[in-house]
Amino acid sequence: MLVEYSFITTLEAIDAMRLASEFLTGRGFLVERSNAFALDGGGWNALEVRLEKRKGKARTKTAVDLKQVVRLEWDRGRISMAALSLLAPGINTGLSTRPSRDKTFEADQRQLLLAIARAMELVVGGQRPDQGAAEWDRAEQEVTAQAATKRRRNQPLIIFVVILAVIAIIVAIIGIATSPRY
Amino acid sequence: MPMACPHCRADNATGLDFCQTCGKALPSAFLSTPSITTGTLFATTPVGRKLQGYELHSKAKQAAVILGVIAFLTLIGTFVDMSQLPPGASSTTRNVVMMIDFGILACFVGLSAWATKQPLPAAIVGLVLYLGIHILIGVLNPETIPKGIILKIFIVIALAKAIQAGSARQKLESMG
Numbered sequence: 001m002l003v004e005y006s007f008i009t010t011l012e013a014i015d016a017m018r019l020a021s022e023f024l025t026g027r028g029f030l031v032e033r034s035n036a037f038a039l040d041g042g043g044w045n046a047l048e049v050r051l052e053k054r055k056g057k058a059r060t061k062t063a064v065d066l067k068q069v070v071r072l073e074w075d076r077g078r079i080s081m082a083a084l085s086l087l088a089p090g091i092n093t094g095l096s097t098r099p100s101r102d103k104t105f106e107a108d109q110r111q112l113l114l115a116i117a118r119a120m121e122l123v124v125g126g127q128r129p130d131q132g133a134a135e136w137d138r139a140e141q142e143v144t145a146q147a148a149t150k151r152r153r154n155q156p157l158i159i160f161v162v163i164l165a166v167i168a169i170i171v172a173i174i175g176i177a178t179s180p181r182y
Numbered sequence: 183m184p185m186a187c188p189h190c191r192a193d194n195a196t197g198l199d200f201c202q203t204c205g206k207a208l209p210s211a212f213l214s215t216p217s218i219t220t221g222t223l224f225a226t227t228p229v230g231r232k233l234q235g236y237e238l239h240s241k242a243k244q245a246a247v248i249l250g251v252i253a254f255l256t257l258i259g260t261f262v263d264m265s266q267l268p269p270g271a272s273s274t275t276r277n278v279v280m281m282i283d284f285g286i287l288a289c290f291v292g293l294s295a296w297a298t299k300q301p302l303p304a305a306i307v308g309l310v311l312y313l314g315i316h317i318l319i320g321v322l323n324p325e326t327i328p329k330g331i332i333l334k335i336f337i338v339i340a341l342a343k344a345i346q347a348g349s350a351r352q353k354l355e356s357m358g
Binding site: 001002003004005006008010033048069071072073075076077078080081082083084086106110113114117118 | 208220226
């Protein structure tokens with residue numbers, strides 16, 4: 001899933017990119033691509049960062065655990081940004097034919113990406129990193145809490161199914177053992 | 183109704199993208215709210231497309247790993263082939279078997295290296311070569327068909343996926 005957004009900043013390119021870079025690396029992102037040290041004289045006007053929290057798809061419990069990639073470009077005071085939320089390893093790139101796990105998971109993913117876009121606007125557009133971080137944290141907490149609630153809601157059903165399966169296996173074993181053929 | 187430039191406060195006519203006084207960007211209706219793209223759709227902005235392009239490229243580059251795995255399996259196959267030759271086999275037969283196996287091995291090593299630069303053509307050539315070799319071996323000796331069938335299917339699927347990612351990236355690039 002991919003989010004795209006565009007907003008205005010009164011910061012110059014280098015200041016905007018530095019602020020975004022500091023904010024995102026502070027949240028654990030690693031710089032993937034940056035023209036901060038480009039020798040073409042174009043200045044630092046693009047930044048791409050990546051965050052990989054969990055390695056395996058099976059270990060991804062919530063949308064918060066997904067791999068995230070954020071790219072920002074400055075052009076004459078306008079920031080164009082895009083953020084990707086990916087299921088490791090490399091599926092669901094926004095072009096994948098494989099759908100997300102379920103509607104709730106997709107909604108969480110959407111909520112998180114929108115929060116990232118709004119947070120980046122607060123940080124780079126409004127120069128309010130604290131508010132941006134708070135917005136992002138709130139979305140992550142909501143997604144985590146929703147996932148925990150869903151897991152708790154499903155727990156009795158899972159336990160019931162497991163017990164039912166165990167009983168079925170025991171009955172089948174007894175049935176086979178007491179069968180006249182044996 | 184004039185619009186004040188957020189950078190220099192100069193008034194500008196509505197509908198302009200850049201301030202006529204300072205040349206900086208003016209707020210526009212385009213993407214004034216975040217837009218979400220899902221499924222097989224392409225991004226609407228160059229930034230989004232760049233991000234998708236990089237991801238697809240790295241996905242397509244997995245072909246290099248798959249082709250490397252095929253090369254490694256070919257190397258093992260070479261030793262197996264050599265050990266399975268009858269004790270009385272002539273040195274010419276041994277040399278021919280070894281040359282064929284090492285030729286195939288060299289091809290896949292080369293394709294793996296090529297895939298790191300140009301994953302799409304390398305993956306296509308690799309898939310065609312892999313299927314061609316196995317079809318030929320299968321025709322010559324049908325007993326070999328079921329041997330390692332799961333691994334063969336896995337390799338074909340992985341290469342097909344790399345080709346899919348590579349062609350999607352090419353499509354994305356053609357969009358500009």
